[in-house]
Amino acid sequence: MRRALGARGFGALCVSTLLYATLTACGGSATVEGDKATVTPTTTTATSTTATAATSATTTTPRASGGAAVPPGDGDRPAREVETVPDQATGYSPAEEAFLEQLRENGLNIEGVEDQLTATGFSVCSNDMITRDAVAGQLVEQRRTDMDPAALGQLLTDTARANLC
Structure with a gap:
């Protein structure tokens, strides 16, 4: 060729x-x-431009499947500056908070892995020790504790059964 x-x-x-x-x-x-x-x-997008004294923003008009424009308020809105940060709720139940606090008190650095730890705790409640052992090994490798993986696994089991199960 x-x-x-x-x-x-x-x-x-x-x-x-x-x-x-x-x-x-x-x-x-x-x-x-x-x-x-x-x-x-083969694709087209309808756009409209709104200019203000301070800034200029371009927005895209959303289209429904039939090609009709989506009513205002149902589509994307332009970004606006955040004046204050809203109060942050933990999102954990009292049982999950107690579980995490007990792990923290026993020398485990839980900062940033709270979701994974609570999920591991619930897996212990379902008798899933494979996940528990894997997470314990990872936490030891990440140097979040001075315990060995077996001791940390037992701590996770005892703490989960006392607070989550």
Whole structure:
């Protein structure tokens, strides 16, 4: 095939094929005639621009499946600056808080892995010791405790059964 097309023709064929594959994957189509390529996009987006004295924002008008515009308030809203940080709730039940606190009191650094630890605690309640052992090993490797994996696994089991199960 390379001899029939020549080096220049083969290169053009490769570029054309890649261009077509790329544009097709992105939702467009391409037509190649000779050394010229024509690209025809198949997606359209309606946009509107709102300018204020301080800033300018461009928003996209959402479209329903039938092509009709989605009513205001149902689509995306422009970003706005946050003046104050809202109060952060822990999101953990009192039983989960007690579970985590007991682990912390026993020398485990739980900072940032609270969700994984509570999930591990609930897996212990389901008698899933494989997950418990894997998590205990990871926590020891991450140097979150001075315990060995077996001792940490037992601590996770005892703490989970006392607080979560």
